[in-house]
Amino acid sequence: MPKYVYDFTEGNKDLKDLLGGKGANLAEMTNLGLPVPPGFTITTDACRSYLADGGFPEGLAEEVDTHLAALEKGMGKRLGDIDDPLLVSVRSGAKFSMPGMMETVLNIGLNDESVVGLAKQSGNERFAWDSYRRLIQMFGKTVLGIDGELFEDAIDEAKRHKGVTNDLDLDASDFRHLVEVYKGIVREHTGGDFPDDPREQMLLAVRAVFDSWNAPRAIVYRRQERIPADLGTAVNIVAMVFGNLGMDSGTGVAFTRDPGSGQQGVYGDYLQNAQGEDVVAGIRNTVPLQELEKIDAASYRQLLDIMKTLEDHYRDLCDIEFTIERGKLWMLQTRVGKRTAAAAFCIATQLVDQGMIDLDEAVTRVTGDQLAQLMFPRFDTGADRRLVAKGMNASPGAAVGKAVFSSERAKEMADAGEDVILVRRETNPDDLVGMIAARGVLTSRGGKTSHAAVVARGMGKTCVCGAEELQVDPQARRFTAPGGVTVEEGDVISIDGSTGEVFLGEVPVVASPVVEYFEGTGGHDDDLVKAVHRIMSHADERRRLAVRANADTPEDAARARRFGAQGIGLCRTEHMFLGDRRQLVEDLILSESDRERDAALDALEPLQKADFTGILEAMDGLPVTIRLIDPPLHEFLPDLTALSVRVALAGDDAGERDRRLLAAVKRLHEQNPMLGLRGVRLGLVIPGLFEMQVRAIAQAAAERRAAGGDPRAEIMIPLVAAVQELEGVREEAERILDEAGVEALIGTMIEVPRAALTAGQIAEAAQFFSFGTNDLTQLTWGFSRDDVEAAFFSRYLDLGIFGVSPFETLDQTGVGRLMKIAVEEGRATRPDIKLGICGEHGGDPESVHFCHDIGLDYVSCSPFRVPVARLEAGRAALTGTGSDSR
Ligand code: PEP
Numbered sequence: 001m002p003k004y005v006y007d008f009t010e011g012n013k014d015l016k017d018l019l020g021g022k023g024a025n026l027a028e029m030t031n032l033g034l035p036v037p038p039g040f041t042i043t044t045d046a047c048r049s050y051l052a053d054g055g056f057p058e059g060l061a062e063e064v065d066t067h068l069a070a071l072e073k074g075m076g077k078r079l080g081d082i083d084d085p086l087l088v089s090v091r092s093g094a095k096f097s098m099p100g101m102m103e104t105v106l107n108i109g110l111n112d113e114s115v116v117g118l119a120k121q122s123g124n125e126r127f128a129w130d131s132y133r134r135l136i137q138m139f140g141k142t143v144l145g146i147d148g149e150l151f152e153d154a155i156d157e158a159k160r161h162k163g164v165t166n167d168l169d170l171d172a173s174d175f176r177h178l179v180e181v182y183k184g185i186v187r188e189h190t191g192g193d194f195p196d197d198p199r200e201q202m203l204l205a206v207r208a209v210f211d212s213w214n215a216p217r218a219i220v221y222r223r224q225e226r227i228p229a230d231l232g233t234a235v236n237i238v239a240m241v242f243g244n245l246g247m248d249s250g251t252g253v254a255f256t257r258d259p260g261s262g263q264q265g266v267y268g269d270y271l272q273n274a275q276g277e278d279v280v281a282g283i284r285n286t287v288p289l290q291e292l293e294k295i296d297a298a299s300y301r302q303l304l305d306i307m308k309t310l311e312d313h314y315r316d317l318c319d320i321e322f323t324i325e326r327g328k329l330w331m332l333q334t335r336v337g338k339r340t341a342a343a344a345f346c347i348a349t350q351l352v353d354q355g356m357i358d359l360d361e362a363v364t365r366v367t368g369d370q371l372a373q374l375m376f377p378r379f380d381t382g383a384d385r386r387l388v389a390k391g392m393n394a395s396p397g398a399a400v401g402k403a404v405f406s407s408e409r410a411k412e413m414a415d416a417g418e419d420v421i422l423v424r425r426e427t428n429p430d431d432l433v434g435m436i437a438a439r440g441v442l443t444s445r446g447g448k449t450s451h452a453a454v455v456a457r458g459m460g461k462t463c464v465c466g467a468e469e470l471q472v473d474p475q476a477r478r479f480t481a482p483g484g485v486t487v488e489e490g491d492v493i494s495i496d497g498s499t500g501e502v503f504l505g506e507v508p509v510v511a512s513p514v515v516e517y518f519e520g521t522g523g524h525d526d527d528l529v530k531a532v533h534r535i536m537s538h539a540d541e542r543r544r545l546a547v548r549a550n551a552d553t554p555e556d557a558a559r560a561r562r563f564g565a566q567g568i569g570l571c572r573t574e575h576m577f578l579g580d581r582r583q584l585v586e587d588l589i590l591s592e593s594d595r596e597r598d599a600a601l602d603a604l605e606p607l608q609k610a611d612f613t614g615i616l617e618a619m620d621g622l623p624v625t626i627r628l629i630d631p632p633l634h635e636f637l638p639d640l641t642a643l644s645v646r647v648a649l650a651g652d653d654a655g656e657r658d659r660r661l662l663a664a665v666k667r668l669h670e671q672n673p674m675l676g677l678r679g680v681r682l683g684l685v686i687p688g689l690f691e692m693q694v695r696a697i698a699q700a701a702a703e704r705r706a707a708g709g710d711p712r713a714e715i716m717i718p719l720v721a722a723v724q725e726l727e728g729v730r731e732e733a734e735r736i737l738d739e740a741g742v743e744a745l746i747g748t749m750i751e752v753p754r755a756a757l758t759a760g761q762i763a764e765a766a767q768f769f770s771f772g773t774n775d776l777t778q779l780t781w782g783f784s785r786d787d788v789e790a791a792f793f794s795r796y797l798d799l800g801i802f803g804v805s806p807f808e809t810l811d812q813t814g815v816g817r818l819m820k821i822a823v824e825e826g827r828a829t830r831p832d833i834k835l836g837i838c839g840e841h842g843g844d845p846e847s848v849h850f851c852h853d854i855g856l857d858y859v860s861c862s863p864f865r866v867p868v869a870r871l872e873a874g875r876a877a878l879t880g881t882g883s884d885s886r
């Protein structure tokens with residue numbers, strides 16, 4: 001029989017798959033001898049089995065009983081005992097942290113009898129009844145599915161009745177009364193009584209935690225964070241310790257370093273006389289952790305010692321949740337903490353300097369996504385700005401948008417294409433949809449560890465929290481700032497997540513220092529830039545994959561080169577036929593004789609040559625893969641409907657050219673142009689077109705060489721499906737190159753499944769392959785790349801057919817399989833064949849790892865993604881096959 005339950009003494013931090021992050025780390029802390037309340041973890045295996053079958057797996061309930069008995073023995077108390085009850089919490093904890101997304105129930109074990117025992121044992125009647133009403137409230141909402149507002153309303157009513165505003169002003173008899181009211185709510189909404197059997201409470205809570213894996217907000221969060229839907233959650237059952245036993249008790253969170261900047265120090269929040277989630281929920285305002293020194297010096301010192309122990313042990317920033325029960329410190333959670341992108345880079349290099357990790361490990365501690373975040377623009381401090389408030393700098397970035405005051409509005413307006421800033425007093429897990437939709441989040445309450453801050457940081461979304469000067473009125477959809485400034489829904493504001501500033505109107509942005517560093521225009525003296533420089537240099541040293549850029553202009557090529565590109569992997573030539581030159585393409589299409597056609601091509605050739613000369617110059621000494629024209633020709637002609645209307649309206653006065661154009665547009669019209677006359681097919685049916693392009697390349701190269709340059713053009717043929725297609729084009733190209741006395745590699749894209757499947761043959765005629773994974777994905781799945789994302793991808797994501805669009809991250813199982821076949825068979829025919837990728841996936845972190853794993857020589861991506869690809873290529877080399885690039 002499988003083992004479903006592990007005592008904290010049995011686990012360790014490496015068992016996250018099985019015990020979830022919380023359970024694994026509680027076990028680790030237990031084994032380090034830290035003060036963790038005793039408990040045990042029900043595995044994710046049990047959850048997966050439950051979710052599949054709808055019931056507990058065989059033996060689970062008995063195993064839980066055995067562990068509970070051991071816990072009771074260790075604590076010298078029995079769950080729900082009348083005289084001295086043991087109480088437990090039932091806490092969710094998946095492999096990846098999902099803050100606030102799943103359920104937790106505290107104070108399990110209380111009923112009408114044990115509450116009396118708890119009051120007696122604690123000597124605090126108020127505390128006992130408060131704990132009991134909290135249990136019914138949490139249990140009612142989480143396990144029994146009752147609307148939480150009903151309980152909130154009842155407590156508000158109790159306060160109103162008493163004429164007080166703070167929960168702390170309610171006494172034991174108020175809570176005793178609330179318990180009765182709460183039980184009435186349960187009865188009314190479930191038709192049954194609140195279960196008073198402690199064991200039943202516990203098992204129902206376990207079930208509710210399992211079920212919460214599939215709560216809508218958890219599903220949304222997983223999709224956003226790309227967490228697989230089939231992991232399931234573990235459940236931790238932990239002996240309760242109480243932070244709400246009086247002013248000598250409390251609860252808090254701490255970080256071993258600043259998760260915003262990476263600086264070492266004491267960071268966190270503390271709340272006296274509070275329980276459980278009060279701190280993270282941001283409901284009451286906390287005090288900075290340093291103040292704990294004045295409140296309880298002994299616990300404070302012990303906490304700092306533990307923080308040091310944890311940092312040394314995990315060799316990384318840790319975040320911690322703790323509770324102090326009457327002067328005794330308890331650790332409730334730790335994990336390697338989430339941090340901002342800037343902090344990730346700074347911390348990684350600090351740890352190197354402190355001798356905790358080496359540079360190889362530092363490279364694996366940051367991600368391409370984090371680097372991409374650092375490349376976003378920032379607000380221009382020199383601009384005219386109207387500061388209206390200042391809150392905490394919870395998650396960096398510069399966000400501008402229209403203020404909205406509910407998640408629904410945020411989503412609606414974002415769906416309509418507006419940039420919005422979600423403004424709330426505080427957020428809760430139900431705000432997730434709005435947070436995802438918004439450019440940034442602004443709250444008036446809660447600290448750096450409030451829900452808004454934690455979730456925004458996790459998403460890399462700009463957030464200013466705890467801007468207490470703001471009066472936020474969600475009903476009236478407005479906030480008021482000091483001095484009477486009022487911002488209504490739809491008014492534009494700008495929030496700076498790095499400084500906590502809130503500005504009225506749109507503040508202009510400037511390039512980030514990291515981009516300036518890549519551009520070579522900024523200094524190296526900023527700590528962040530120094531850290532980025534060290535890590536990037538080391539990633540470059542370690543990576544095996546070369547990184548090239550997709551660029552079609554000399555300017556883009558030059559920028560890509562400054563960003564570290566080692567050549568161009570895809571120069572699309574079709575963009576060179578637009579604008580003024582469209583006329584010449586029309587001439588080509590309309591030509592009715594060889595003479596007319598040659599004249600049109602002759603007019604285009606010098607223009608193309610000049611394009612190529614500029615690009616070869618910008619990439620002098622590095623390979624430049626120029627792809628011959630690819631899209632269907634109708635893309636260069638006027639729209640059929642517009643042209644038909646023009647000709648019809650003109651009647652007999654319609655010009656000859658328009659008539660011919662209309663005839664051509666009709667002739668070239670295709671039902672499925674992406675599957676029609678494009679790519680190599682154009683070269684084979686339109687005489688002279690590819691030849692003109694190859695001549696332009698050859699002449700540009702010759703001219704560059706004559707000027708003392710080192711041009712390294714490569715000619716790439718698109719959309720080849722059969723070696724015969726390539727052979728014809730290649731022979732002609734070689735002849736032209738020979739005539740010009742120029743050498744250039746000739747290769748093809750692999751973007752049609754047949755090309756991948758016959759790569760062994762195609763390699764006979766190709767000196768290189770470049771995987772065009774945009775088309776290869778389109779053609780492998782049969783998905784029109786221009787239509788499907790809007791049409792039905794969100795449904796596919798809901799159904800879990802894939803976790804992320806295959807146009808964003810390579811579908812390794814399907815498209816990747818074709819790539820592997822092509823790599824193997826291409827190399828078998830031509831061992832020195834050069835292999836790269838130039839589809840959008842070339843700049844996607846996970847796909848870069850895949851390209852490393854299957855042995856490509858380079859990836860090519862847009863210039864701005866080049867640093868991301870360099871970093872991920874370094875990480876791929878350091879972490880080896882099958883790594884998790886998250
Ligand atoms: C591709 O198909 O992956 C590719 C790079 O070509 P394009 O996107 O221009 O079709």
Ligand code: MG
Pocket residue numbers: 718751772774775
């Ligand atoms: Mg393509």
